[in-house]
Amino acid sequence: MIRSRVRALVVGAGGLGSPAARALARAGVGTIAVADDDVVDLSNLHRQVLHRAADAGRAKVDSAIEALRRIAPTVEAVAIRERLCADNALRLVRGVDVVLDGSDNFATKFLVNDACVLAGVPFVHAGAVRWGGQLLAVAPGAPCYRCLFEELPPPAAGVSCREAGIVGPVVGVVGALQAEAALALLDGTASGTASGNDALSTLLIYDGLSGSFRRVRFARNPGCRVCGDARITALDASNYRESAC
């Protein structure tokens, strides 16, 4: 696919979304839409590299698209000042070529998976807490995130990034890898990533403390509620309730 014609949606203009969007812009991706409803805080700056101290208090999407235009003046950077939810997810993911999930909470991560699978849009999941990160690229038809993780953790079971902390360079690494995986998906050259014809998908696990990567492969789960035998056909908001980090 010609990069200048690619339309990408980055969910979240934070620790993952910033390096991912920046890498896409530098790679020549034509349209980058950024969705976020938050504002820049000084405490974000150690990891959210699209924003500067002078942006404190501004909408993250405004700061992000300005930064992307500075990096790549020809990029069409689109600000979507919305939080992804069950009501808008399908509308936002339809019509783009790839989605990069840089959100900070389980509800949105599962929602991105479900919406992209329903819409048949390739996407790259990423998550990072403390020194660890995960990455999963999913092409239409491949085993999805919910094949691996079937349900959202209850709020008490998960470790929020506020409680656990996020190491800036870790999200920098994972966000850059997320962009790389997105480009590989678009080029159809993803290594170790499932295509629609593959029986297995690969979760990449990054450990920043040891500087090591591991991969685990998983098959389609016939009981997956999104791509399994009894799959959903619409998004129900009651399935995506969780407080954000």
Next chain:
Amino acid sequence: MPTVRIPTSLRKLTQGREEVTAAGATVRDLLTDLEKQHPGLRTRICDDAGALRRFVNVFVRDEDVRFLQNLDTPVKEGDEVSIVPAIAGGR
């Protein structure tokens, strides 16, 4: 004994150790032994009924135990067992 790889999010329970060893002939046995050595770890992986939580997976030799024999999947000396929970941060 099999080696168990602990995710960064659970290392507070293993005194920061990335790898630990545990005894047992099945994944269930390993989790029981892990709980003795590192109290609290099993409840992060299994629910009150003893089943794997649906947001945590266990891999034996990089194979997903849900597609093997689940908690009854046999393990042997030298096997590497990985605990892989969903993680959410990134903003």
